[in-house]
Amino acid sequence: MADAAVRSKKPATSKRTPAGGAPTAPHTAEEAHEPRIDVPAVTDLLLGTWADTRREAREMIKDPAFWRIEGMPMAEHRERVMSQLHLLVEHGGSRRAFPEEYGGLNDNGANLAGFMELVLADPSLQIKSGVQWGLFGSAVYQLGTKPHHDAWLEGIMDLTIPGAFAMTETGHGSDVAAIGTTATYDPDTEEFVIHTPFRGAWKDYLGNAAVHGKAATVFAQLITGGVNYGVHCFFVPLRDDEGAFLPGVGGEDDGVKGGLNGIDNGRLHFDHVRVPRENLLNRYGDVAADGTYSSEIDSPGRRFFTMLGALVQGRVSLDGAATTGTALALYIALTYAGQRRQFDSGTGSDEVVLLDYGKHQRRLLPLLAQNYAQFFANDELLKKFDTVFSGKNDTPREREDLETLAAALKPLSTWAALDTIQECREACGGSGFLAENRFTSLHADLDIYATFEGDNNVLLQLVGKRLLSDYATQFKNADAASLAKFAVGQTAGKLFHGAGLRQLGQTVADFGSTARSVELGLRADQQHDLLAGRVQQMISDVAAALRPAAKLSPAEAAALFNAHQAELIEAARAHGELLQWEAFTDGVNRVQDAGTKQVLTWLRDLFGLSMIEKHLAWHMINGRLSTQRAASVSRYIDRLALRLRPHAQDLVDAYGFEPEHVRAPIASGAEKARQDEARAHYAALKASSDAPVSEKSLKKK
């Protein structure tokens, strides 16, 4: 890293002593004679289980052909990204998730780990790849059977069949079950008739639909023999070799979007388009030649969720990509904050480096801690995904856990990406607004991550419902007394760890060595109790509030649920935060090196306490924190931020980015060079006889 080189060459004279006058902690751990992280070891830790694949992907995207060019007009950008997809194919990047008999590698975890890194090159590339191989290709692979694999998988992998994933409609996004497109079976011709009955049922926002898609996996209500068997997926050709729509197919370009303009999103509609019966992707439901429907999953609801669940990888992938994109923003902003100077300290010495300001530490370092938590949580999610999809442990319960985990983590990381990138942008002032410094286009591109592949609030509501249902199962036979006991108990939190990453009650090691008295009540165990207790209490409160629903009319019950919707979503968010904290703690516990362990423990504490501070009023109202201890939380965070200040550059260097991933001029060392030049100019002027005296100094005389 360019900056690491700069830092290691720093002469001893740059050390800042207290007498030097800056209101600051030491700038580096080296200067502070403090424990220091082993940077390469932390990089390994962050890259996680599939570190090798990630490194391979990062090596590949050092090629400028993969980089986003800021300000490129939409049409050109779309073609550039399409050509990047072909490059990916050449590098073998499209094969990892597919079965070996078709030239794939059958390595699900590695596949997602590799794709996530593409966000560093251009998020449009990451998402268009996701459309082609993660959604369109996955639908054929996961929802189809051998004849479909034989017919199309190779063409999908080598990009001779670019395709759209036609699920969302203008009128139905998150509520997939209610889409309007129909696929009516005609036994006379043994064909399905794909039809769009009204404008709201147009397929919409589909990558590859506006220009490149030759085919689509179209989700539609399967109707045969006068019965609607619910949503199924069909392989439907869209365009001929010249790119013209096939008969009955029509569409529109979605035009300019807020970001991801390297992807040709568009709309599709179908006017009685006929496809062969065999184009039904029939793994979970089939129609015989005579029109008889069959499925090995009897319940229509469970069948629907099984089909949708097969496509969970999109959420897993977004969680990772958002985490990596956020890391990039933090790398740029914190590197700049360690070099940029502004305002003198009032002591007559040099201007102050941004990261020495209390406010600057407070605005950026908790976000860094959060991002670390996300890395650890994403690796757990990825491992769970791989275990299920590789078949190593593929049970309905494991699938459900995986979906719940993904639904809990994707909202948190995609929102954190937007908040963090924005804070980083503002922390770099005007230079942060220049497209070359990456923040603005990262924000624009990642904006949609919060609402696609499942709207964040809708996903959290799903998680909340799952938590409620676990709660109800646990207490199926319990009386009111034990319910009440549960509500105040501290230990029952473990109930929720069916969907969690670790079992509660496991001893959490605490590595703080110089804890002050007020900090003693906010160590790891207490952080966990507070975070876990909050989930438990919130779910139990919502459950209690909803109990009368059973005796109400459907309309009244719906109104009652609606009155508690926001609380349930909050509870699910608390659950996600707990999962992140636990993953971070498990990660820290795996560390051997004492210095690394110490610094990462501080960082984990900063994360835990930031989550507690965010919900401080809740903890007080619910009797979890006394007023006095609550008041100490913010002060403890201030101290942790100051303590972590000298480690900031190490911690972002540990992301392992190379200059070809960063590319932002303000994080290249150019700012340090400018600052040094300016200070040298004034030093030389001062040493010469040419320096003007200041009016102020004259007036003092």
Add this chain to the structure above:
Amino acid sequence: MADAAVRSKKPATSKRTPAGGAPTAPHTAEEAHEPRIDVPAVTDLLLGTWADTRREAREMIKDPAFWRIEGMPMAEHRERVMSQLHLLVEHGGSRRAFPEEYGGLNDNGANLAGFMELVLADPSLQIKSGVQWGLFGSAVYQLGTKPHHDAWLEGIMDLTIPGAFAMTETGHGSDVAAIGTTATYDPDTEEFVIHTPFRGAWKDYLGNAAVHGKAATVFAQLITGGVNYGVHCFFVPLRDDEGAFLPGVGGEDDGVKGGLNGIDNGRLHFDHVRVPRENLLNRYGDVAADGTYSSEIDSPGRRFFTMLGALVQGRVSLDGAATTGTALALYIALTYAGQRRQFDSGTGSDEVVLLDYGKHQRRLLPLLAQNYAQFFANDELLKKFDTVFSGKNDTPREREDLETLAAALKPLSTWAALDTIQECREACGGSGFLAENRFTSLHADLDIYATFEGDNNVLLQLVGKRLLSDYATQFKNADAASLAKFAVGQTAGKLFHGAGLRQLGQTVADFGSTARSVELGLRADQQHDLLAGRVQQMISDVAAALRPAAKLSPAEAAALFNAHQAELIEAARAHGELLQWEAFTDGVNRVQDAGTKQVLTWLRDLFGLSMIEKHLAWHMINGRLSTQRAASVSRYIDRLALRLRPHAQDLVDAYGFEPEHVRAPIASGAEKARQDEARAHYAALKASSDAPVSEKSLKKK
């Protein structure tokens, strides 16, 4: 408004009764038989003191020639906006702030009121106009004297002299006093030599610098006779008639930015560029032919702040533009939320309109309340600005109050713009991400408002220092005992209203008619006590923490200040929130119509309680709210949101936007048409014999 027409034509059958099954409040006030706002009267109230000018500006920008075209490449966009500036000149839009003897209208309040509205057409147009007439033109007018006005004002007004405002440097943004550019007087030739001594001193991020600027007002350290008299402003020609840089002048294009790409931001540097002595804009400081410096302001610090203060209008203008831009986003998202349906309610009836969801009300309605507060506060700010700049009440104290007010309000409204636009974007899902629906480009363009014309955190720190200094003045002769008494007293809050909009202790009317018992403790008086008490306590806490500084070394004192920087910024933010609340309350008190007064009081309560909820832990830790009352705040907000639900469309219609201002297809009524078509399709199908039965219903049999 298109939608108002739709609503007034709504047939009686669309009324939703409780039996109708939706978990919802009535959709409109009409249906609810509740008090209802007088929409045109509220529009008048929101448009405020210069409503006529605003309406004139809104009328002008109905011309599509003023509209932003999404996705337009940068070079084209820049030329389009330049041509829009010429159109503005033709409409007389550039004359309002300038003196009558040069063809101006000398109407400062109207001038800013008119410019703010341009944000609806294209924020690039608003900001490029601001650069030309609000910054470059203002510098010549406010910092220059008659010869400068005679020479350049007409050319500035009619755009024959497009100019840049060259204050910021690559190395110095908010810290203007430390810029590196020098203007050294040469008595032999009676010229100033403008010079850029190092790369960090290049002027940067300047609108009109990359392409269009023929001249610039350049801020530089004025050096004469070997003495540096601090930052002064110089009129410096940049380019010849062919657009080529004049000798010694150089520059670079800033390139693509995160937004505002209709403005040609760039960098400038000067290599010993000579300008006549008379090009010093000499209102506050002059150099005689022999090099003698003179100024009617003796203190260099006060002179510097007086010059900068003359340019406060930029901040006033951004506060208003951010408020109007936010209103547009709320109009679009709330109109859509009232038409879009998603998920059925589980009662077998229609799908639910988004705004009927508890979470949707909770995420959008408090932002609407906040935006109303901003409108009222901005009008107060604008009146204060006009009073000072018209000379009606132009004292140093009034100027200082004006600057403090602007510094308190601009950060709050520009941050609220980004948060609100983002929430609106997400609340509209995929359709919110299409550029045609405005959110993404509004966010991109307004992003920089948070850090230009004074970084928001730096501005709030200025406000905090002013509050500290007012506090210190008040207690100059007070002993420790009365300081301590102050810290716990409730009534001392009025101290801070020197810089505020209203005097504390004034009776605050309370129009709640059906208050429940828990609400009684959170009415207007209590809201005010809580908000004002928080400012007072926070300032007094910081002041107490900083008291030891006087006995410390400069370095230790700086470190002590730094440890409390984030708290001081928080205190300033609390001050701004109080000012907004007071302005909102004053506005409500001016209303005569009972229905309007009732609904706006609810909205004001929602704003006040949202601010209290945001800082709930603080109020509990500091003994201002009991646990029980704190717990009731969120429930009260839920109730207020539900109570305001039927008024949401009225409240956004009251912004007074017309279709040419809104332009977003999702707020055009198209969504309602799609929903109606879909429901009609299913109704017809149900009535026919062709409807497929659902598999679920078969299984039930």
